[in-house]
Each structure stands twice: as structure tokens, then as C-alpha cells.
Amino acid sequence: MADAPENTSESTARDYRDTVFLPETPFPMRGGLPQKEPVILEQWGDLYGTLRAERQKQNAPLYVLHDGPPYANGDIHIGHALNKTLKDFVVRSRFLLGYDVDYVPGWDCHGLPIEWKIEEQFRAKGRRKEEVSKDEFRRACREYAGKYIDLQKDQFHRLGIVGDFANRYATMDFTSEAAIVAEFHKFKNSGQLYRGSKPVMWSPVERTALADAEIEYHDHVSPTIWVKFPVTAMSDDHPDDLLAFRSSTPSIVIWTTTPWTIPANRAISYGPEIAYGLYEVTAMEEGLEFAPWAKPGDRLILADKLAEDVFKAAKIAAWTRVYDINPSGLETAHPLAALDSGYGFSVPLLAGDHVTDDAGTGFVHTAPGHGADDFEVWKAHGHHEVPDTVDPDGAYYPGVPLFAGLKVLETEGKKTGKFGPANGAVMEKLIEAGNLLARGRLEHSYPHSWRSKAPIIFRNTPQWFIRMDQPLKSGDTLRETALNAIDATAFHPVAGKNRIRSMVEGRPDWLVSRQRAWGTPLAMFIDKQTGQPLHDPEVDARIVAAVAERGADIWFTAPDSDFLGAHDPARYEKVEDILDVWFDSGSTHAFTLDPRLPENGYTGDRPAHWPADLYLEGSDQHRGWFQSSLLEGCGTRGRAPFTAVLTHGFTLDEKGEKMSKSKGNTTDPLTIIKESGADILRLWVALVDYSDDQRIGKQILQTTVDAYRKLRNTVRYLLGALADFDEAERLPLDQMPPLERFILHRLHELDAQVRAAYAEYRFQDVVRPVLEFCAGDLSALYFDIRKDALYCDRPDALRRRAARTVMDEVFMRLTAWLSPLTPFTMEEAWTTRFPDAGTNCARVIPDTPAEWRNPAEAERWAAINTVLEVVNESLEAARREKLIGGALDAWPTVTAPASAFAPFEGLDAAEIFRTSGADLVEGETISVTVAVADHPKCARSWRRVPDVGSDPAYPDLSARDADAVRYWDQTHA
Template sequence: MADDAEKPSRDYRETVFLPETPFPMRAGLPQKEPQILARWSEADLYHAMRAERRRAGAPLFVLHDGPPYANGAIHIGHALQKTLKDFVVRSRFLLGYDVDFVPGWDCHGLPIEWKIEEELRAKGRRKDEVSKAEFRQRCREYAAHWIDVQREGFKRLGVIGDWENRYATMDFASEAAIVAEFHKFVASGQLYRGSKPVMWSPVERTALADAEVEYHDHVSPTIWVKFPVTEGSDAARGASVVIWTTTPWTIPANRAISYNPDVAYSVYEVEAMEEGLAFEPWAKPGDRLIVADKLVADVMAAAKVARHRKVEAVDCQGMECEHPLAGLDSHYGFGVPLLAGDHVTDDAGTGFVHTAPGHGADDYQVWLAHGHREIPDTVDPDGAYYPHVALFGGLKVLETEGKKAGKFGPANDAVIGKLIEAGRLLARGRLEHSYPHSWRSKAPVIFRNTPQWFIRMDEPVDTEALGDRTLRETALEAIEATTFYPPQGKNRIRSMVESRPDWLISRQRAWGAPLAMFVDKETGQPLHDPEVDRRIIEAIRAEGADAWFNRPATDFLGSHDPDRYEKVEDILDVWFDSGSTHAFTLENRANTRWPADLYLEGSDQHRGWFQSSLLESSGTRGRAPYDSILTHGFVMDEHGEKMSKSKGNVVDPERVIGESGAEIIRLWTAMIDYSDDCRIGKTILQTTSDAYRKLRNTVRYMLGALADYAPDEAVELAEMPPLERFILHRLWELDGQVRAAYEAYAFQDVIRPVLDFCQEDLSALFFDVRRDSLYCDRPDALRRRAARTVMDAVFERITAWLSPLIPFTMEEAWLTRYPDAGSNCLRVIPDTPAEWRDDAEAARWAKVQKATSVVTGALEVERREKRLGAALEAAPRVHVADADLLAAFEGLDPAEVFRTSQATLVAGDGPAGAFRLPEVPGVAVEPLKAEGRKCARSWRILPEVGQDPRYPDLSLRDADAVAAWDAAHGKVTA
């Protein structure tokens, strides 16, 4: 402790009050966290927290869990989302709420069905060789397995909730509730069956909603096709209207050509072709073509026309053409009218749009708008032309089996070949463009006319929920009444709801809740009989949705004639399933309420769960099932790239937990701006671990310094030294920030200010300045007691403030100090007295720390030049020109503030050679050496060392402290 030249007469180490704590520096989180989880489980922590809050009459807060899909182990996106939800649950408990959170799972739908089909194929079995009952049972077992796996993964992250009463959309009671919600739409008249083109996945053999479609680049064949004019002006007769399309396979379904009355069209005659071509072009001199004036150059270039002339402008109204395949088969002998449509532009193509009403939304709308009702059926559910399609029956548009599944079949080439044979192909090419794909199978989809069930968005129905409003109007009003975090989420979901088509809710699959209804074969209308509905719901509640598929219709119809009714065996869109979860988790359950305070999911759920819940609830209850929505971004790698196994940049949460602990994932989640896409990787996790160590060491130091602290040594505010009053002021300031941040779900605004407080106000200031007092003052010294009183207040608050974010560590710290006090998680945030606010003290210490930074800089130079060793060898003379800054040191010991043995403050500018910092004008430091002897106990160098004859190698303060220690321990002082 002292150097050999001044070897002390006694070893004083036993008299120094060094921090003592069993709280280890190394966390060992992978081993420690499971122990804490076991303790929480034994204490039934979540229900204990709810019971304690209800006893206190706490207000209720409801977070409804958006169900993850039960088809795999948890990934880092799951970890982010469930951790955020746990932050909400724990922080609301901390703020004094009674929090209802029931975790749930989405179990129906195509991904699981697809997986079971793969398993069957691996065993040499086809889906159609398996009974629906067996197939659905396999799906149920698959989902149940992954629910168990994911539940354990979420619990390992420290997520608390009502795990024992979790919900799943495949539970019998859930399926019954989903069907009951569906029946409400049937009864209200909002449901209808329509035959219209919808996104169809031939590979998955089902219709898809917009939310189930994603777009990828795809290379398509492009063709320019001639439709000979049969009716029109004299100039138009003998000419051909030219269309351009990227879907040659839809030509057999063509029934019209759309044009825009505001676009200028003309007849153009081909005069000469390009020379030296490696092939014979399909255009010939003398051909007359009708195209938009703005696009004629593009069309002629595609057709390899070297020279052309304009014959005259044409009016397309009333014009009719011949189908380009009419010459090959009389099936195509119908007329092809030109129909005006606003969707047509002259930005690309030819200025005309080939219109196949069974294969496009715009095509369908313009066909209906002109009074046509019959929609041709061209392509079957397996992506092949129906047998009745002349020339092409049975040909595949999309392959659905084998290695080519998901690839375009021979249909495109076959159609192009027949157009060449008919002499109607003008040109062909290829185009890379964005094309719709199923987000599950990743296979291309097609627009296909199919009979489906829809919920009306724009037709008002007279119901209690809607009144005289449409579903769209009701949903938009509900959006306006909802609070969004971040606020821009409101515009996003509103724009989607404003433009979405009628809600397609039927799917032609096996694994899901059924559209459990009967349809009158004569009228096509659903049967609405409350007794029939009751029997259906009771059967599903007892046996699950399988009852609908397994039982005969007579079990439900009662006195109704079964021959008159069609039993619908489509399943509901899984978004309808998950959109109905509020009905069976928030209603008719004890200790909760409808609507929820908050829904929390990824930003993609504006088009998914948020929207389906909004529409389902608006249609049945007239408002959203939530008061607020919080969204988070996607998790990218640390370079901002999407994670993929092929890139090797996937972060596995289970691996992170095994190596570093769940607390590191939680701290990362707390530190990021989750509202935007966020990054994670090895370097980022290392930075997070470094921050964790700083927090842990701060807590560890407090635990050590507070060893044997008793309330009777507490110091009243009026007796507190200035530094302690400043730290109490910071606690008051942080208390307001933390409460406000938790209320606004701004978790980053909790952890970062607390981290800064720990590093800057505690470690770098309070602990550093008070270390000498804590170690060396006698236990009853006011300064030491005041420091420990404040440290006790800091510990009480930090362990509460951070308990929602890093609950394992805060629990360990709390139980280290109070092993019999019960879980730290049961606490509410401590009240912080208003009288702790001290703006004057805050202003003082801002000035003091500026001056201190100059002293520190001066001593660093002296150490670097080896003119000084430790700071305790110094006695800086500090010149302060600013009177206000000098006054800030009133009542302070500058040596204590500067962490030196001695120090003096002098008014004035100081000598020219003194050390200065440009950013702190008016402060100059002479880094002088301390004079006197080194105290063998505190290591301070003071002239007074040796003045107490009992302890000749100690300062007077240390001599007094040792004398008190000796007396307390029965030692006789010489």
C-alpha cells in the first residue's frame, strides 16, 4: 500500500471499508438465468403480480398478443417482438397497472398444410390419397409441436404472461368462436359470393388475399398482337388494332380491347421493313396498324419496321375487332368490342389493353362497367386450361408437380405458336418486371376467375355495428380514433384500407376453420337460421372444426331439406382467423376487457393482422378492437442486409442465449430504435455486452458499498452535502424521464439516460469522488452516511427502472441485497420526492465539472510525461477567471472534487505556462506536486500525516477512523 521507503508501522487494510458483495463481476447469465426462471415459475410470478395489483385496486391494461405462426423454432424477429411485448407488460406492472397478457398462436393455413404435404410426398403418398380427417390431424399435431417449442423459447427470453392459458386458433373453443364471428357477417348481409378474378396460386391450389402476395423480378415473354377491325370507320376497316401483353396465355380468354378516349390513336401503314435481319419479320409493307400516336415509334421498332406513314386519326368508339384466333377455330368467332377505360394510358405498350375479364382486376371492372356479366372460365385450379378451351385444352399455364413446380408451363409458347400460325403476331420479346408470387410457396400466381366468398367494403348494411356506414367508412373512422406508435403508421394503414378491394375470405384448402354454412342451391343465398348456426357452433366447440367436415349435413340442418342446400367446405382466410382472436381472448374472460389497450407487431401487419382485426371488429362491433397500435421494423444483419441462411448472416437467438444470455438480447432490444429496421450481429452484440458489463459493475459497486447499510444511518436532505443533493436531483430528473418513456413505449429513452447516468454521474463522479469517504471515513461520519443514503436511493430506483428491460440482473441484484424480500418484479416504481429537485445544485455541478475537466487534462499530461504518477501525488493550483465559476466551488473541497491530495483555487487568469483547454475558457491549471507525507491508509499526501502520535503514519482523519475501529474491535491503542 505504501512504498518501501515509508513502510507503515501497521497493516491498515483490515480497517478500510472496502466494498463486499457476493454479486459476482462475471454474470454467468447462461447458467444464472434458468435458475431465476425456475424461481419465477415456482412463485407463479405473472399471476402473483396480477393478484398484488388487483389487491391494490390497480387500473387494468390489456396487451393482446398477435399470434406468431406455429411452424418453426423462434428466430431473431420473434425474439425482438416478444421482448418488446415483455417490456410493455413489465413496465406497465412497474407503473402500477394490472396487466392482462395471454400469449397465443396462429395455427391454421397454408404453410402448415404445405409442410404436411411435403411429409406425405416424402413417404410416397399424395394428399388426395389421405382422408381429410387424417390430414387435418397431422396438421394439428404439427402445430401443437411447434407451439410447445416456441413457448419454451419465449419463456427462456424471460417473457412473462398467462402461459398456462395460452390461446391457439386451432383450439376447439377458438374454432367455434371464429365460426361464430363468420356467422355474424352471414347474418348481417355483408357476405356475398362473387365470381371474379382473384390472385390464385396453382401450386397451392387456393385463392390468395393481397396480404399473401409479394412481388419479385420475373422475365416474361411479351407479344404484340393484331386484332383485325370488323366494325369502325372506313380508315379503320382493313387495319388491325395492336395490343401488347406480358401474359400470352390469357389471349384465349380475351373478350375485349380497352382504350382511353383521351389518348390520340391513328392508322399507320407499313412502307418498308428493316434489311439484313436474321429472321423474316411478321409485319409486311402495306399492313395497316392502329396504335396510340405517342407509341407508334416503339411499336414499329419492335416489329422491325424501317418506314411507316400515318394514314389518319381514328375514333375508337363503337369499333369492334375479330379475335386473333378466330381463323383457327370457330370457338373464337365472337366479336371483340373496344371499351373505354380510365386504366388505359399511352405511357407504354400500344395504347390499347388486351382485356380478359377472367384474368385481371381492371379487365373485370371495365367488362362489368359496359354491361357484360358473363365471365369466361379459362384456367382450372391446377393452372391448366379447361378442356373446353379450343386449341389449348389441358395445357399448363403453371406447372404444379415435380421439379418444375412453380415454373411457367407450355401455354405461353403454344399460344404464341398459334398466333403465328393465324398470322396475327406482329412482334415478340422478353421483359424483366415485377411479378406477383405467393409469399409462402414463392411460386408465381395468376389472376383467375373463381367463385369466392367476399365481405363487402362499400355497400352499407343495416346492422347495429355499422349503422348507415359501409365497412370501409367504419374502418377508416376507427383508424382515426386509434393512437399509433410511431404516428406514421396511421397513414400507412389508412391508405391500404382506402384502396383495398372487397375482403376475400374463402380458401380452397383443408387446414383451417370452415365457412360453416349452407347455401340454397336455387337462390345461391346462404341459409341463415339461428338454430342451424347454434348446432354448428356446439359441434365445433365439442369436436373442433373437424365436426363440420366429418358430420353429415343432416346433423346441422334439422328440418331443412338437405337436397336443397350446398354444404360449403371452403376454409376461412387465416387472416379472418387471427382477426377474430380478440373475440375469444378479450371477451367473456375474467380480469380483462375489450377493446385492448394495445396491439404490438411488425410494420408488415398494417396489411395483415392489424387490418384483418380492424375489419373483423368494425364489421361486427363498429370499431377497432384496440385503442392503440405499436409497430417495429425488421431485423437486418449488421451491414443492413436481409438475413438468410445462404448468406450465413442469420443471428440465432438460441445461440446468443447459450453463449451470452437472454439479457443481452433484451438489452439490445432496449437500446435500438425499434420503430425502424434494426441491425444485429457479432460486433453489435459485443457492444451490447460491453454496455451490460458497465451496468452490472455499477450495480455491483453499489451492493458492495451498501453492505450492512441500515436505515438508521440515513441522512436527512437538509444535512446532505452538495454532491449528494446533486445526485438526488438527477434521480428526480430521471424518474420523470423514465415514467414518461415507459408510458410512450420509448424503451430506448429509458436505457440510454440510465446508462449515461451510471457512467457519467455515478461512476465518473459520485463513486469516484466518494470512494475515499466510503473506504476511509469512520462509519458514523456524516459525509459517509450521506453517500450511502443516496446510494441506497439510487439502488432502489435503478433496480426498479431497469427491471422491465433486464429483469434477470435486477432480480439477482435485488435478491442479493434482500434475499427474503420477494421478487423485484413485484415492485412498483418508487415515488421520488419533489423536494429532491435542485436546479441550483445541477447548475453548480455543471460548472464544477467543466473546471474539473481542465484539471484532469493537466494531470494526464503530467502522467504521460512521467512527472506525476497517481492523481493523489498532485496539488493543482487552479486559476479561475470567471467569478460565477469560482463561486460554484463554495462549500466544496476542491481536492476532493479533483480527486487529488491537495488543491487550491485562485481568482484570476493564471500564468502563461499554465495548462488550458480551449473549450473551457477562463480556467488555467498549474499541476503542482503535493507536499507532506503519504498516509499509509488513504494514500493521500498531506502535511498533517503523523500529527496524531497514536498513528504516526496516518492523516488526522484516518487516525480518528482507525481509533474508532480499534475501539469497536477491542484493540488497545498505544
């Protein structure tokens, strides 16, 4: 039957509607999730505690997901929602698979974004940062971070995230700061820490050094200049006439995109394998709107491969190559020497492997204070003094000739982050000195701070580093230990391994010091006589104990003598730099997992294990938290603090563009939750391929809502069909009809798929097959075929009992399988049916009997479906032509080869076709002729069958329906 039967047209006929067993359930069709979910959250209470207690009673194996800490500064955004939901999928699915899951949410609290917010707050009160004590400033930062921890915690809770929020960690907790200091001391005392003066990435806007993980690249237009360095000296093996009187002294030409670094130039690097030549200009381009700086007679030394490109930039029309040049042994004057004696030093030519002839001139302007390669080649040739040219604010120091005080980058006002006047001033002086050959502009990728979004510079400054290439106690270097740990780690997706491996292979020493206020200090003392850190276990212990009791602020307020004990404070310098925040977050395993290890003396009821089973973050964390955790663990414990790493992509708008508040294309997760419910957002996460970038927007969310409706309606139908089901109805497998055996087989198949997908974190491979099962096997096939039996068979009929037995098995598995993904809806469904059975979240997936596996039945129904599709198309055509009103009006004749009918053996074809009857006739191809069933219509089931009226007591019913009504009448007398 198609739906509930209508009354007959005869006024004297009985109304049989009360005798039809229609589905009944209080579970509504509309979810009403925004109103219902908060009620469910209240009912759950301490769900995480409940789940852990349940699993510990069962002595379940422990699984540890260590939380990468979000930053505590603002409402959660869609990236937070994706990340935390994926983590919740892991936590809930591991509980579902029978594990005891340890998951402690945490927050990253130190760092510049909060520091800037507090600076703004003080400025609004008329106070500059310099006028605020470090103690007061840090206290304000701590209060700010605490406010947003509480806010985000509530928002994550509303999203349905399950974790040990009552014992959450934060990097600013006193015990956390003490643990971070203790981890730092391990590097200090092992000899891996050193102070070095070298060019580092420096943010003038933030006034601090930055590490690779704090850099992002944006397109930027830079000025480009070709600069002449006049040759002043040469070795004996050069041609005699190189410096002989000619119309022009030869010049080596360099090319750079950072004119502001010319005052810091101390050398020129060349490539030993590159072919160079001396070229003489013979003619300039004509008809130019400006006078070029080159002129006939100029002699220029260039890489042969790049000479033509240089001439084009300088508007040189013709030239002569005079002879080969070997740059070794040449010396030049600084291009600004003629304007100020401060540049009167000689500029040597240095061989460097970093020089190529792919672009530029084949020579590299070398400013050892402003470039890593420059610094290394300068040091490699025996030079030790590195000039300091630019101060922490990005301005030239007072002692820089011609340019003192000029800004490289603006750090205040509306132009903050823009390049200042330094570039222009240097180019003007090069023109005045007659040594600017050409200039232009170049759009290229330029490093910016990921926090301030402002460009950075390379600047020589004393900093603290952790060595990557010094052997540890194991004999391997930190780099080698980390690479071995990467090879021993499982990556999801596997491409993550190569990505982080290449980063670790090529990364420089770990820069761990920062020149800011809000963070964990490098809490150590330096011996002023030796310049080395103090190694004294008692001093270290006093520092750690003080920080644990009063927080890291004590380092800045307590007198040195409180820590130094018997040591003379006058001999030691207190380091007040703070640690790289990545060192903070990279140490989180040390204060969330280690303290709860039984071997470390933990006696509580919730031990953890180290290393964690999984770290899960965005793919950008290969250069961030994954890497800092890897290096921290390898440097202090000889291995990574994780055994597996899972990464997800970024969330884009519906067009695939990066979200931006200025573009107005952001999607607010809190708005989605308010309007549609958390389960809709969670289902979107489950449906996307999280390993790649995902898209979200109104249209995509509507598709998610449609998928949700299918799941909800499936569960609702099951609840209605299973009303008052009890164990006495249950039918054993050997009494099941073929259709039920097929559905049980599908459950067996899906169960294996779901378990494997959850185990491998393939959440899309859980929800998509389940959705297809609901829409195809259940709704379009099973429910439709069994609707007549459910509604109209008498309650004790084997066919009806079989259907209800199988539907019970389906319900028990659907509500379990989908519980990690849409926990609110599955909880609502479970408690609707079993209000006193406890939370659905505490269940494990029911065992699925091996005997349900039935490939032969699957094969049979695949073949039946081939015929059924043709029948359905024909019935639909007959409906369109108004030949029939519904399928029960039809009596089709199906013609097909005998092989096509073989699967129908023992089955009622009309039941499968949902028609009143059917005739199967052998023929060569499958075809269908639809005729109207030429029999009376049963007033209860609407079937047009020959036995309507065969029971005199019920003349308007079929024999089956008459039997069912008689049973009804007897039981309701």
C-alpha cells in the first residue's frame, strides 16, 4: 500500500483506519535543533566524565588525543568549528569503538595579538606601554586571555564538543609556565642552546624576532636597482689593462630588490662556476623620454648569461665584450664612497655557492647584517664583525652615514607596515654618486608577519637558538632525531609526511627568543665573564618552583638574589626575553600528558599515556605546532610526542576564495548554530573531504540540510514502525524472508565499513555510505516494499515480525554509527525510544553476527533491481498518462528472459513491484505492459486482488485484511 487507506465512498461502509497499524512516534519531522540541542546539553551534564567512568569500569584500552591549543582572543570562527568538530569526531568515535578516551582541551594564551590589544586599551586611557609596569601589563594580558578562554569554552560546549573542560589547560596557567621553563632548562643544560648574532627575520612593527612558523608570504611590489661598484684593486692574474687609463673605470654590477640594504653592504658574492665578462657600452637607445644613467664607454662586469638582460634594463643599445673576467681577487669601492668617508672601506669579492646566473647580474650584493646567505659567506671568508645598520624600530642607527634615522618600515600611524623613505633616499644618493645603472619594479612574494600582516626585514641581532645539528646524547643531532621520528609517525593524509620532512630537513636553528613582554621568559642567568648560561640545578629548581607558585610574572618582579642563592648577582645577567610562543605550545605535552603518567607519580583516577595517539590540526601546523612539538619532544625525550598526525585544509567561501571580514564572505559558526543547529554544522564537517580545503556558504549548507532531513526522516520512520516492539516479536535469522536477509547483509557490510572508516579517521566514508543506505536500500526499497506488511498484516504475522526485527537492528546501528557525527539528533532518537536506557553516547557499536553476511542474497537483489527499475519507469509513465492513479491500481505484465526472473523464485513479484498483482512472461528482452488491475479494491489496503469479498464477515476486504481486522476486533473487544 502507498499510504494510509482512505474511507470507502459508501456511507454505510466501515471505517477501517483504526485497524491499520500506522507508524506512531513523538519524534517530530522538523528537528527544531536550535531549541532542542541546549536541552540535550543540560541532560548530558558532565558527559565526558560519564563516558570515561563507563569505559574505565570496562577496563577499556586508553586512547589519547592531545589538543592543539586555539588562541584565546575572540569568538570562535569557522576554522575553530571545523577543527574542534573533527577532534570531537575522533573522541566520540573512539568511545563508540570501545576505548577510554583522554582529551583535555587547551588554550594558547601568550603572544603578540593579546599584547597589542592590551596596548590599545592602555592607549585609550592615555597611557603608553612604556609607562606601564611589566607586572601590570602582563596582569592585564592574563585577564584578557582568561575572559576569552571562558567564552570559547562555552561556544565549544554548544557545538557539542566532549572533553575534560573542567581540567582544561592553558599555557598561561602557573603550572604550565613552570613546566615550559623546566622544558627550556633541559635545552639549556644539554648544551643545545646558544646565543648567536646573525640576521633573523625581524618585525619592526612588532619589535621582535620571528621564526619561520610566524611568517606568511604575500605579493608585494619592490623597487629593483642595478648598482655599479667601481673596481679599485685586482690580483696579478687579471688582464693588465683592466685598471689602466680608459674612458671609464670598470664596475661590477649588482641587482637587488632591497635598496635600503646598500648602506650595510660589505662585500659582493660571485659564483665560481659562472662565466663572467668585461663589457664596454658602445651605444644607447635613442628617443628615450629620460636620460639613462649609462653612457658609451662605460665598462661593466657581468655574468655572460645575464648581460643582455642588464643592458635592456639600462637602455643600452650596443656593446662589445672585451674579454673573460675571473672575479677572484677583485676589490671594489662602495657605491656611496664618493659622498661620505663613512663608506670609504674596500668591498671584496667573495666566492659563494648561493650565487646563480638565473636572474640579476650574476653578482650578489652582500650585506651580512641583513641576509642569511650574506652572513654565512661573510663568516666563511674569515670576517667576524657584522655591522648593525637598522634599529629595532626599522630605522637606521644614528651612526649610519647619510641616512641616520630614516625608516625602512613605518611602525606608527596610518602608514604602519608600509615601507618608509629609506629605499627612495638610498636610490637618490646612488644617482648623486653616479653609481645607479638602472631601476625598476618587481612584483614578488615577500615575507610578512602572520600576526601583524606587515612586511618583515632581515636584521642582525643577538638571539637565542637551539642547535639543529649538534649531536645529542643519542649521538644523533636534533635534526636527525626529528627526521627519524617523522618516519616513525603515521600521517593522515600520508602527504603530510613529505611536507613536514622537507621543512625539517631545510630549517635553520630554532630561534626561541622574542623581545616582547607577554610570554614565558627564558628564565636563566648569563655569566657576564663567560657569556654562557648558568648551569645550577638548585637555581633552576628555585626558578621553576617560584613560577609554579606565582606565575612567570615573578621572574620580572623578584630580585635576582631570590633565585641565585649563593651566587653573586653582580656577576650574572638576567635574561628577560620571552620564549617563542611555539616553544610554549610545543611543550604542552609536558604539562598535560606527562604529569598524569603513573611513572611520574600520578595517583589520580585518570592517568594518561605518552606519547599521544594523535595530534590533529590544520595543514599550516606542519611548520607550526606539529613541528615545534616534534622538536621539543625529540630534544628532551628523544622522540616525537605523538604516534600519528592528522591534518585538515582551510575553509573557503562557496567560490573557493579565502574568507575575509573585509570581503564580507565569512560564515559564522555561531550563526549557523543559532539558525539551524550544531548538528547541521557537524554534518557539513562530516560530508566534506577535510584533508583538502573545503567550501561553505548558504547553498552548501542547504545541501547539508537536505542530507540531514534524509537521516532524520529515516530515523523517524524507524521509530514509528517500531512503536511497542518487544523481544517476543523478534524473529531468528533462519525464519527471515529473503528481503530481510538482504538488509541484514547490508548492515553487516556497512558495519565493517563504518568501523574501518572511524578507525582511520575517514568520517566522510562513514556518513556518505550511511546516507546512500538510507536513501537507497531503506527508503526506496525496503521501507516501500514492507509498508503494506507493516500497516496491514496482523501483528503476529511472520512477515511483519521479520520486518520489525530487522528495523530494530537497523535502528540500533544507525543511532550508534551516526552518534559521533550528529550526536544531538541520535540522542533525541535514542531517548525517544528508550527514555530510561541512559545516553546514546555511551554505547558501543552493537556486535554484528557473521552469519548476516550473505553475498548470494546481495547478488539476488542486485539482479531484481535491474528488472524493478524498468517496472518503476513504466508505472511512472502510466501515472503520467493517468492510466492508473497509483501502483496498487496496476497489474503489469513483465516480459524478460528466464535468467532475469530466476532471482524472483519463491518471491511475490507484485509485492516487490508494489502493485496489486503481476504476470511474468518469458521473452528476449525486458519490457513492461501496464494494465489496470481488474479486481475489486480492498477498502483497507487498497489492493485490487481476486480474494476481495472472500470472507463473508468482511465483504469489502481481501482475505489477508479480513484476517487482520478479525484479529483486531477480537483484541479490542
